Amino acid sequence: MKTLIVSAAIAAATLTAGTASAGTMADIQARGKLNCGVTGGQAGFSAPDASGTWHGMDVDYCRAIAAAVLKDPNAVNFIPTTGQTRFTALASGEIDILSRTTTWTFSRDVDLKFTFAGVNYYDGQAFMVPKSLGIKSAKDLDGATVCIQTGTTTELNLSEYFRKNNMKYEPVPVENNADVQQKYLAGGCDVYTSDGSDLASTRSSFKNPEDHIILPEVISKEPLGPLVRQGDDQWADVARWTLNALISAEELGITAENVDKLSAGSDNPDINRLLGKEDKLGEMLGLDAEWAKRAIAAEGNYGEMFARNLGDKTPIALPRGLNAVWSDGGLMYGLPLR
Template structure:
């Protein structure tokens, strides 16, 4: 049933994505706003606060693009999507970019005709259970009821994991984080499975987060990143190189605080290229030379964004891990600025 539903969603998005969408940047500039698809509420990635202001890693990335393209980081319409609606929203043109903890997979790239800008968070699927159950390993979940968000890669990963380990489970479908919290905390399921970052985000919103544990097993690779429609190479380049600019800025020591000073010139040619002093990278993108400076000034470099939204001083308290810079043992590094 779940697999059929997922395939139906994929097929619908594929039909809509057959339409060519060239000139997205021109449309965004004419509109004066970037339409950014996000989650309805996932702390640390994209969620509105009590006043309606949006915060999170994926939110910050869209603000960086708005700063680069529109010269205003606040020129963004944040449009909530679910696992079921996100691809149709992107394929139909309702949103210009999907920045919503979405796993880069073969079928989404090739069959759905989307282009990923890169990876902004390396993750993996895990399991969360109430500590009171006394479970310490996913291998002890035989017969469990499992809450799982529909329209996601986690559905198939879960089925494969239980099949490979000769275990049975009863799925409890949920639509979004609010639905998860209601059902999981009410005891409608024994386990919640999702990306590890999503579990940490969800747990941080509980009244007693210490009463819930994330089991040690990580059962999949989930490279999460923003994506746009295929068929518009300029917009793909803008999305990809804005993300790269934020990662490169951390490598180069460029922060929201010092970016304006460094824009006046540096002894480092990579800094000069990124900030518009050499090689006219902005012109190649169809933007001005200040595009990257504005993107970095908006919410800081990748490391600043991570620390503010997900780091050890936040309620989510995620370690950098694989998302550390390559010089610190992680997988993040900026592509060559040549």
């Protein structure tokens, strides 16, 4: 019953916001700020530091959009959301875009009337346990108590995995990442399940991260990406093509350091188109010719963002894996700039 009530509330908010969403970019430009929905604190994706400055992959993406649309990467209000509140915040218009490790699913796209701008991280659900338990595989979790964030795809994935493997578990529902950490570390559950990147992020914040292991099984596909409300194709295009510009920039060798030099002109027509020297891509979006140049200059290309926030020189130390560009064996693929 609770699920039906929440779904109805989101649907009602979506219908209300749908007609108002046309002209989102004009509203943002009039306001002078982009309202970006993020997590309350997930290292590597979106979290404030001790001074209140936000960092992470999802944060960098919103700064890139602000640079493209408002010519200022710092013109962003970062609004924390939970798994339960994120969709209502977007549907109601409280935020302009949700950039919060959100899985692209059929129901979220179709039933809840959202438009995904693409995938900025290919992930999958996994399990983390204390090393002291001696567990080596998810197949050994029969009878375990499992901490899980409510309002996420992990709830259904967990139920289906245990049912398929004829195992039982006791769910320990928790609303946000900080509460999950406290519950898990206090022994309130045997296992924490979430996206693999979230587990790596969470473990990196522990006092003794080496005392916890992430089990080898990946039990789902979790294509994570930013999303906007349906009903405003122009704003969806800006969100989609800003992400594509960051991925394409890595493929083309455009970085925060060399983007100014390359914007003067290149022998590569794709570089020229992206940076505004050929064709009129910016005009098609309702922006100026240098929208992508500013987006790339803000926080670098996709690879630079990944390395700074999640890469092997960070405490999270995630490999590129599926999130490498296609020419390096990954799934990240810049759409044609023509």
